[in-house]
Amino acid sequence: MENGPIELQGIKYPALTHALKVKSHFLSKKPDSATTSAFLIAGESLKLYPYSDQCPPLRQNRYFHYLSGVDQIGGCFILFELSSNKLTLFLPEIDYDDIMWSGMPLSIEEASSKYDVAEVLYADSLASKLESLHESGIEIYTTDTNEYKDKSFASLVIAGNEDFFYALDESRTIKDNYEIALMKHAAKITDNCHLAVMSALPIEKNEGHIHAEFLYHSIRQGSKFLSYDPICCSGPNCGTLHYVKNDDTTQGKESVLIDAGSEWACYTSDVTRCFPINGEWTKEHLEIYTSVLEMQSTTMAGIKDGCSWEDLHMLAHKVLVKKFIEFGIFKNGTEDEIYKSGVSIHFFPHGLGHLLGMDTHDVGGYPNYSDKNPMLRYLRIRRPLKAGMVVTNEPGIYFSPFLLENGLKNPDHAKYIDMDVVNKYMYIGGVRIEDDVLVAQDGYEVFTKITSDPKEISDIVKKGLAKGKEAFHVVI
Structure with a gap:
């Protein structure tokens, strides 16, 4: 793979191995289907913007990619026949009128080699x-027919079968060594981007500059696509979980939160770091930051094969409650009473993390967004962890007027909240620390290496500020 992980150079993406994994999971649900089934998935096709002759960037269908390894080619199909374990790639026909605009497409011979x-x-x-397959009694399973619903063969496939989706999702949940290498490479690129953002405060006068700095360094390292729209916020804006405006000034603010990740060959990274704008942590900012760091380190220690993600999530809430009592934010109750009340959801409303892979919020976590327990409702993993899963560990603490308004409306929660103390922290907005973690048999491995140590972060920011604008690639 050009410019990718060295250990993968000359090695093909393991599409057949993935197809066999899907087959195994599928047969666990349909044991009599080994000789009577096939899988078909269409890749994404290029589509024009409405009333335009331009296309948005191609984002390959992740299920298709998992069974093919094909990324930036639109209009493909992949077919897997269970009886023979034969995997067939169908390329789009050559559009000779397009060659002068786009060049020659990949040939059959080149694709066979690749x-x-x-x-x-x-x-x-x-x-x-x-x-031919249909006439011979083969049932052809697919995810959907969105890419070919107007074709005659759309009537020959079985779309949306839950057993097929189960097989695909369970297969994608456990990463093989090839996928892990891709994700580590994406994380390495992301580390460098976060370091660049922390180091470039002299040219970052608004949130858009932070966004631009991250994207610039991502592209420079060969990652043309980010895993998701980055969250680049400052001050009170950091209290909005998925803030994507990224256009406010950073002037007069104390805090920055950047949640951003680069992608490599359809595999994602997802990292959040926070830092003080002038390099000096305020008392309140550092208190909240170190509390989130303790939430993360405490839960990280419990990650291993078979552990309960729900238990780790609740453990993070317990750490928050303990720290808030120390700061005086919570009052009028014991740690156990305050924890059991659920009041902490107004400061830590989201889940501890999620599965990570080809999608940022990857498949196979089986969340339950209708859960009556608000402390678990937004938890995206509702199953024990297994070795080979990659998860994000991303606790956070937020001071959001919207969240607090809901908390104060509930007398069973409001009695524990000291708003005079809370108001001293509102300028921070929020703190989240997020790392990408491989679950191992007896522990874990953290892919992301960019420091989260508050002293080291402070030193990085100060060093960048000391260099001044002339040290950077662009002066704005």
Whole structure:
């Protein structure tokens, strides 16, 4: 892989291995289907913006990519026949009128050499292939027919089968060594981007500059796509969990929160760091930051194969309650009473983290957003962890007027909140610390290496400020 992980150079993306994993999970649900089933998934196709001759960037269908390894080619299909374990890639037909604009597309010979498939054909042969399978009694399972609903062969497939989705999601949940190498590479790029943002305060006068700095360094390292729209916020804006305006001034603020990750070959990273704008932590900012750091380190110590993610999430709440009693934010109750009341959700409303892979909020976590328990409602992993999963560990503490308004409306919660003390922390907005973590048999491995130590962060920011504008690639 060019410019990618050195250990993967010359090695194909393990598409067939992935197909066999999906087959195994599928047969666990449909044991009599080994000789009577096939899988078909369409890749994403290029689509024009409305009333325009331009296309948005191609974001490859993740299920298709998992079974093919094909990224920036639109209009493909992948077919897996369970009886023979044959994986066939169908490329779009050559549009000769487009060659002068876009160049020659990948040939069948080049694709056969590049991808882990038994055969490569053009998509104009797909209909006859599916008709032949259908006539021989093969049931063809797919995710959906969105890319080809107007084609004749759309009637030959079974779309949306829950057993097929189960098989796909369970397979994607456990990462193999190839996927882990891609994710580590994405995390390495992301580390460098976060370091650059912390170091470049002299040219970062608003949140948009922070966004631009991260994106600049991501592209410079070969990652043209971010995992998601970055969250670049300052001061009270840090209290909005998925803040994406990224356009407010940083002047007169004390705190910055940046939640951003780079992508590599369709695999994501997801990292959040916070820092003081002038390099000096205020008393309140440092108290909240070190509290979140303790929430993360306490829960991190419990990550291993078989552990309960729900228990770790609740442990983070317990740490928050203990620290808030120390600061005087919570009052009128014992740690146990305040914890059991659920009042902490108004300061830590989201889940401890989520699965990570080809999607930022990856499949297989089985969240329950209708859970009557508000402390668990937004938890995106509702299953024990397994070795080979990659998760984010991202506790946070927020001082949001919206969240506090809801808390104060509930007398069973309001009695524990000392608003005179809370008001001293409102200028911070919020703190979140997020790292990408591989679950191991007896522990964990953290992919992200950018420091979260408050002293080291302070030193990085101060060093950048000392250099001044002339030290950077652009002066704005």
